[in-house]
Amino acid sequence: DYENRQLALPQTAKFFPKKTSLTVHWMLDPSTIPEYIKTPTTSKRKNEVGKESAKLVDSLFALTGLDFNSNLAKWVGPQFSLALLESDDPNISFNWIMALSSRDINNRKLFLENFWQRKSLDGINLDVKSYRGVNLISGNKTAIKQESRLFTTAIVNDDLMLIASNQSTLKTSLDISQFSNLNQLGDKTLNKSVQTLNDGIALITVSPKSLSNL
Numbered sequence: 001d002y003e004n005r006q007l008a009l010p011q012t013a014k015f016f017p018k019k020t021s022l023t024v025h026w027m028l029d030p031s032t033i034p035e036y037i038k039t040p041t042t043s044k045r046k047n048e049v050g051k052e053s054a055k056l057v058d059s060l061f062a063l064t065g066l067d068f069n070s071n072l073a074k075w076v077g078p079q080f081s082l083a084l085l086e087s088d089d090p091n092i093s094f095n096w097i098m099a100l101s102s103r104d105i106n107n108r109k110l111f112l113e114n115f116w117q118r119k120s121l122d123g124i125n126l127d128v129k130s131y132r133g134v135n136l137i138s139g140n141k142t143a144i145k146q147e148s149r150l151f152t153t154a155i156v157n158d159d160l161m162l163i164a165s166n167q168s169t170l171k172t173s174l175d176i177s178q179f180s181n182l183n184q185l186g187d188k189t190l191n192k193s194v195q196t197l198n199d200g201i202a203l204i205t206v207s208p209k210s211l212s213n214l
Helices: 011-015 030-038 043-062 068-072 105-121 167-176 188-195 208-212
Strands: 022-026 076-086 094-102 126-131 134-139 152-156 160-164 202-206
Touching: 011 076, 011 094, 011 160, 011 167, 043 068, 068 105, 094 167, 105 126, 105 134, 105 152, 126 167, 134 167, 152 167, 160 167
Parallel strands: none
Antiparallel strands: 022 076, 022 202, 076 094, 094 160, 126 134, 134 152, 152 160
Protein backbone atom coordinates (compact mmCIF):
# COMPACT_ATOMS: atom_id res chain seq x y z
CA ASP A 1 0.00 0.00 0.00
CA TYR A 2 1.57 3.26 -1.14
CA GLU A 3 -1.07 5.45 0.43
CA ASN A 4 0.31 7.56 3.31
CA ARG A 5 3.84 6.35 2.62
CA GLN A 6 6.65 8.61 3.79
CA LEU A 7 8.82 9.62 0.87
CA ALA A 8 12.51 8.78 0.97
CA LEU A 9 15.24 8.63 -1.62
CA PRO A 10 15.57 5.12 -3.06
CA GLN A 11 18.85 3.22 -3.24
CA THR A 12 18.93 3.93 -6.99
CA ALA A 13 19.71 7.57 -6.08
CA LYS A 14 23.33 6.60 -5.34
CA PHE A 15 23.91 6.32 -9.10
CA PHE A 16 22.68 9.86 -9.81
CA PRO A 17 24.82 13.00 -9.53
CA LYS A 18 23.68 15.80 -7.25
CA LYS A 19 23.24 18.17 -10.17
CA THR A 20 20.93 17.02 -12.96
CA SER A 21 18.62 18.82 -15.35
CA LEU A 22 15.77 16.54 -14.31
CA THR A 23 15.47 13.56 -11.98
CA VAL A 24 12.46 11.29 -11.49
CA HIS A 25 12.43 8.63 -8.76
CA TRP A 26 9.33 6.43 -9.03
CA MET A 27 8.44 4.69 -5.75
CA LEU A 28 5.89 2.39 -7.32
CA ASP A 29 6.19 -0.63 -9.63
CA PRO A 30 5.78 1.01 -13.09
CA SER A 31 3.37 -1.71 -14.19
CA THR A 32 0.95 -0.72 -11.39
CA ILE A 33 1.06 3.06 -11.96
CA PRO A 34 -2.04 3.21 -14.18
CA GLU A 35 -4.13 1.26 -11.65
CA TYR A 36 -2.77 3.33 -8.74
CA ILE A 37 -3.64 6.62 -10.40
CA LYS A 38 -7.12 5.37 -11.34
CA THR A 39 -8.03 4.40 -7.77
CA PRO A 40 -9.26 7.79 -6.45
CA THR A 41 -11.04 8.77 -9.66
CA THR A 42 -14.71 8.46 -10.40
CA SER A 43 -15.83 5.47 -12.50
CA LYS A 44 -16.78 7.83 -15.34
CA ARG A 45 -13.17 8.90 -15.85
CA LYS A 46 -11.38 5.66 -14.96
CA ASN A 47 -10.79 4.52 -18.52
CA GLU A 48 -9.57 7.94 -19.62
CA VAL A 49 -7.17 8.32 -16.69
CA GLY A 50 -5.95 4.75 -17.12
CA LYS A 51 -5.07 5.36 -20.75
CA GLU A 52 -3.30 8.65 -20.03
CA SER A 53 -1.25 7.24 -17.15
CA ALA A 54 -0.29 4.24 -19.27
CA LYS A 55 1.00 6.70 -21.88
CA LEU A 56 3.05 8.38 -19.15
CA VAL A 57 4.72 5.08 -18.28
CA ASP A 58 5.41 4.34 -21.95
CA SER A 59 6.87 7.81 -22.58
CA LEU A 60 9.35 7.47 -19.71
CA PHE A 61 10.75 4.29 -21.22
CA ALA A 62 10.46 5.51 -24.81
CA LEU A 63 13.62 7.53 -24.19
CA THR A 64 15.54 4.28 -24.55
CA GLY A 65 13.56 3.09 -27.55
CA LEU A 66 12.10 0.29 -25.44
CA ASP A 67 8.45 -0.64 -25.09
CA PHE A 68 7.53 -1.15 -21.44
CA ASN A 69 4.84 -3.80 -21.90
CA SER A 70 6.74 -6.00 -24.33
CA ASN A 71 10.31 -5.48 -23.08
CA LEU A 72 10.25 -4.67 -19.38
CA ALA A 73 6.93 -5.38 -17.63
CA LYS A 74 7.85 -8.97 -16.71
CA TRP A 75 10.82 -8.04 -14.56
CA VAL A 76 11.01 -4.35 -13.59
CA GLY A 77 10.72 -3.89 -9.82
CA PRO A 78 9.33 -1.09 -7.65
CA GLN A 79 12.33 1.25 -7.88
CA PHE A 80 12.72 3.10 -11.17
CA SER A 81 14.79 6.25 -11.49
CA LEU A 82 15.65 8.44 -14.47
CA ALA A 83 17.88 11.50 -14.82
CA LEU A 84 18.60 13.89 -17.66
CA LEU A 85 22.09 15.39 -17.67
CA GLU A 86 23.45 18.34 -19.62
CA SER A 87 25.64 17.23 -22.52
CA ASP A 88 28.97 18.72 -23.60
CA ASP A 89 28.16 17.66 -27.16
CA PRO A 90 26.46 20.58 -28.98
CA ASN A 91 24.56 18.04 -31.11
CA ILE A 92 22.98 16.35 -28.09
CA SER A 93 20.57 18.14 -25.77
CA PHE A 94 20.89 15.70 -22.88
CA ASN A 95 22.59 12.53 -21.79
CA TRP A 96 20.50 10.26 -19.59
CA ILE A 97 20.84 7.49 -17.02
CA MET A 98 18.14 5.07 -15.88
CA ALA A 99 18.23 2.69 -12.90
CA LEU A 100 15.77 -0.19 -12.73
CA SER A 101 15.35 -2.61 -9.84
CA SER A 102 14.48 -6.22 -10.70
CA ARG A 103 11.68 -8.32 -9.23
CA ASP A 104 12.42 -11.23 -11.58
CA ILE A 105 16.14 -11.69 -12.22
CA ASN A 106 15.66 -14.57 -14.67
CA ASN A 107 13.34 -12.57 -16.94
CA ARG A 108 15.68 -9.60 -16.76
CA LYS A 109 18.63 -11.75 -17.80
CA LEU A 110 16.56 -13.17 -20.64
CA PHE A 111 15.59 -9.69 -21.81
CA LEU A 112 19.18 -8.45 -21.80
CA GLU A 113 20.49 -11.52 -23.62
CA ASN A 114 17.78 -11.34 -26.27
CA PHE A 115 18.19 -7.58 -26.74
CA TRP A 116 21.92 -7.68 -27.45
CA GLN A 117 21.62 -10.91 -29.43
CA ARG A 118 19.16 -9.22 -31.78
CA LYS A 119 21.50 -6.26 -32.18
CA SER A 120 24.37 -8.63 -32.94
CA LEU A 121 22.28 -10.43 -35.58
CA ASP A 122 21.51 -7.02 -37.11
CA GLY A 123 25.23 -6.66 -37.75
CA ILE A 124 26.05 -4.39 -34.82
CA ASN A 125 29.32 -5.23 -33.08
CA LEU A 126 29.10 -5.39 -29.31
CA ASP A 127 31.61 -3.65 -27.09
CA VAL A 128 31.97 -5.40 -23.72
CA LYS A 129 34.17 -3.81 -21.09
CA SER A 130 34.72 -4.30 -17.38
CA TYR A 131 34.65 -1.16 -15.25
CA ARG A 132 34.78 -1.11 -11.46
CA GLY A 133 34.06 -4.83 -11.52
CA VAL A 134 30.91 -4.37 -13.62
CA ASN A 135 30.47 -5.51 -17.22
CA LEU A 136 29.34 -2.72 -19.56
CA ILE A 137 27.73 -3.72 -22.85
CA SER A 138 27.42 -1.21 -25.70
CA GLY A 139 26.81 -1.24 -29.42
CA ASN A 140 29.82 -0.33 -31.56
CA LYS A 141 28.91 3.10 -32.94
CA THR A 142 30.84 2.57 -36.19
CA ALA A 143 28.31 -0.06 -37.17
CA ILE A 144 25.19 1.77 -36.06
CA LYS A 145 22.77 3.26 -38.55
CA GLN A 146 21.91 6.91 -38.09
CA GLU A 147 18.35 6.12 -37.03
CA SER A 148 19.32 3.38 -34.56
CA ARG A 149 18.99 4.02 -30.84
CA LEU A 150 21.53 2.14 -28.78
CA PHE A 151 22.77 2.61 -25.27
CA THR A 152 24.99 1.04 -22.65
CA THR A 153 23.75 -1.44 -20.04
CA ALA A 154 25.18 -2.85 -16.81
CA ILE A 155 24.00 -5.15 -14.04
CA VAL A 156 24.90 -4.10 -10.50
CA ASN A 157 24.56 -6.41 -7.48
CA ASP A 158 22.34 -8.78 -9.52
CA ASP A 159 19.14 -6.89 -8.68
CA LEU A 160 19.70 -3.55 -10.43
CA MET A 161 20.12 -2.68 -14.09
CA LEU A 162 21.60 0.61 -15.27
CA ILE A 163 20.87 1.89 -18.77
CA ALA A 164 22.62 5.01 -20.04
CA SER A 165 22.69 6.99 -23.26
CA ASN A 166 26.39 6.17 -23.66
CA GLN A 167 29.30 4.41 -22.00
CA SER A 168 30.82 7.58 -20.57
CA THR A 169 27.60 8.48 -18.75
CA LEU A 170 27.30 5.02 -17.25
CA LYS A 171 30.93 5.05 -16.10
CA THR A 172 30.36 8.38 -14.37
CA SER A 173 27.29 6.90 -12.68
CA LEU A 174 29.35 4.00 -11.33
CA ASP A 175 32.05 6.42 -10.19
CA ILE A 176 29.77 8.66 -8.14
CA SER A 177 28.02 5.66 -6.57
CA GLN A 178 31.24 5.07 -4.63
CA PHE A 179 31.26 8.53 -3.03
CA SER A 180 28.31 9.68 -0.92
CA ASN A 181 29.34 13.32 -1.23
CA LEU A 182 28.85 13.14 -5.01
CA ASN A 183 25.52 11.35 -5.35
CA GLN A 184 21.91 12.14 -4.50
CA LEU A 185 21.52 9.43 -1.88
CA GLY A 186 24.28 11.04 0.16
CA ASP A 187 23.07 14.60 -0.41
CA LYS A 188 22.16 15.79 3.09
CA THR A 189 20.35 18.90 1.85
CA LEU A 190 18.21 16.89 -0.56
CA ASN A 191 17.41 14.27 2.08
CA LYS A 192 16.28 16.94 4.54
CA SER A 193 14.03 18.48 1.89
CA VAL A 194 12.49 15.10 1.09
CA GLN A 195 11.69 14.50 4.77
CA THR A 196 9.42 17.54 4.76
CA LEU A 197 7.26 16.13 1.97
CA ASN A 198 4.01 14.22 2.35
CA ASP A 199 3.31 10.75 0.98
CA GLY A 200 3.49 10.13 -2.75
CA ILE A 201 4.62 7.79 -5.48
CA ALA A 202 7.43 9.85 -7.02
CA LEU A 203 10.16 12.36 -6.28
CA ILE A 204 10.95 14.86 -9.03
CA THR A 205 13.70 17.47 -9.05
CA VAL A 206 14.29 20.03 -11.79
CA SER A 207 17.26 22.37 -12.11
CA PRO A 208 16.56 26.14 -12.15
CA LYS A 209 17.93 26.32 -15.70
CA SER A 210 15.63 23.58 -16.96
CA LEU A 211 12.68 25.05 -15.08
CA SER A 212 13.22 28.44 -16.72
CA ASN A 213 13.15 26.75 -20.14
CA LEU A 214 9.77 25.14 -19.56
